[in-house]
Amino acid sequence: MDVNSSITDRPFPGEVHPTAGGGILVTKLDEVINWARSNSLWPLVFGTSCCAIEMMSTAAAKYDWSRFGFEVARATPRQADVIIIAGTIVNKMAPVLKRLYDQMPDPKYVIAMGACATSGGPFFYNTYSVVKGADHVIPVDVYVAGCPPRPEALLHALITLQEKIKNGTR
Amino acid sequence: MNPEELKKQLGALLPSTTFEEGGEWVTIAIDPAGWAETARQLRSTGGLDFDYLFCVTAVDWKTHFTMVYHLTSIVHRHTLVVKIKLNRENPEIATVADIWRTAEFHEREAYDLMGVVFIGHPDLRRLFMTDDWQGWPLRKDYEDPVNMIKL
Numbered sequence: 001m002d003v004n005s006s007i008t009d010r011p012f013p014g015e016v017h018p019t020a021g022g023g024i025l026v027t028k029l030d031e032v033i034n035w036a037r038s039n040s041l042w043p044l045v046f047g048t049s050c051c052a053i054e055m056m057s058t059a060a061a062k063y064d065w066s067r068f069g070f071e072v073a074r075a076t077p078r079q080a081d082v083i084i085i086a087g088t089i090v091n092k093m094a095p096v097l098k099r100l101y102d103q104m105p106d107p108k109y110v111i112a113m114g115a116c117a118t119s120g121g122p123f124f125y126n127t128y129s130v131v132k133g134a135d136h137v138i139p140v141d142v143y144v145a146g147c148p149p150r151p152e153a154l155l156h157a158l159i160t161l162q163e164k165i166k167n168g169t170r
Numbered sequence: 171m172n173p174e175e176l177k178k179q180l181g182a183l184l185p186s187t188t189f190e191e192g193g194e195w196v197t198i199a200i201d202p203a204g205w206a207e208t209a210r211q212l213r214s215t216g217g218l219d220f221d222y223l224f225c226v227t228a229v230d231w232k233t234h235f236t237m238v239y240h241l242t243s244i245v246h247r248h249t250l251v252v253k254i255k256l257n258r259e260n261p262e263i264a265t266v267a268d269i270w271r272t273a274e275f276h277e278r279e280a281y282d283l284m285g286v287v288f289i290g291h292p293d294l295r296r297l298f299m300t301d302d303w304q305g306w307p308l309r310k311d312y313e314d315p316v317n318m319i320k321l
Contacts, residue, residue, distance in 0.1 A: 091317065092298075124319060125319050125320065125321035126318060126319070126320060126321055127317075127318060128307045128312070128314045128317045128318050129307070129317070132319070
């Protein structure tokens with residue numbers, strides 16, 4: 001999907017007209033709200049297998065997702081905006097994932113990171129315990145390929161999510 | 171104790187036992203009958219003192235099961251692997267939960283996923299699967315049309 005649009009190319013969705021002693025802002029409220037939301041997405045601390053290691057790497061100094069507004073990883077779903085499903089979801093974990101998602105306040109976003117969260121991945125065949133894709137449990141906004149995906153791929157997914165929010169498609 | 175000394179003492183303690191070669195550790199193959207008594211001896215015989223059971227494994231070979239017990243001695247720093255062949259139709263073996271307490275959970279896991287019955291176990295219930303689960307999911311011939319997509 002091509003998420004690039006004229007809105008996301010601009011740093012701020014609106015025009016500032018300078019006047020003596022201040023300025024006048026011309027914009028649309030929806031766009032400003034989306035702009036604010038997209039630049040401050042707080043992820044939930046959630047990882048069920050090796051993808052979580054790559055997610056931690058993405059958060060750490062070398063890749064540093066705080067450059068894009070993701071630094072405040074929350075340990076409670078009640079303060080989180082986005083859940084990155086970093087790992088395999090098994091049948092026993094599915095109700096827990098659903099509960100976490102339900103406890104997150106709106107607006108909330110979901111990234112399925114890696115093959116397991118996307119489709120069950122290496123556990124698609126001949127496995128009694130694995131959910132074949134996290135989207136059987138909760139709706140997913142962005143899927144990331146890889147097993148596990150590199151930090152660059154996760155960053156791309158996070159930026160893709162930001163663009164989806166900014167241009168109002170999510 | 172080095173492996174040769176360990177083999178010598180085990181040979182004296184268990185005359186009918188056979189040693190398997192090629193592994194990292196000293197490996198013996200024994201019969202399920204008398205396993206509880208042998209285990210007790212391995213733990214309490216001076217010089218052996220296998221006071222730590224660090225792994226219990228059940229292997230499905232399709233024709234039979236093999237139970238694998240990894241024992242080590244904290245005192246002497248030697249390790250022993252015990253392999254016991256079980257028949258596949260009625261896999262039963264004496265528990266060692268009263269000798270090594272850690273076996274209580276290890277044996278529950280082997281029971282849960284492979285269906286090996288441990289005679290004398292104090293609390294032989296399913297561990298990971300739900301209590302009403304039917305079948306033994308890690309057996310090679312396990313079928314689950316609801317959750318499993320066969321390739």
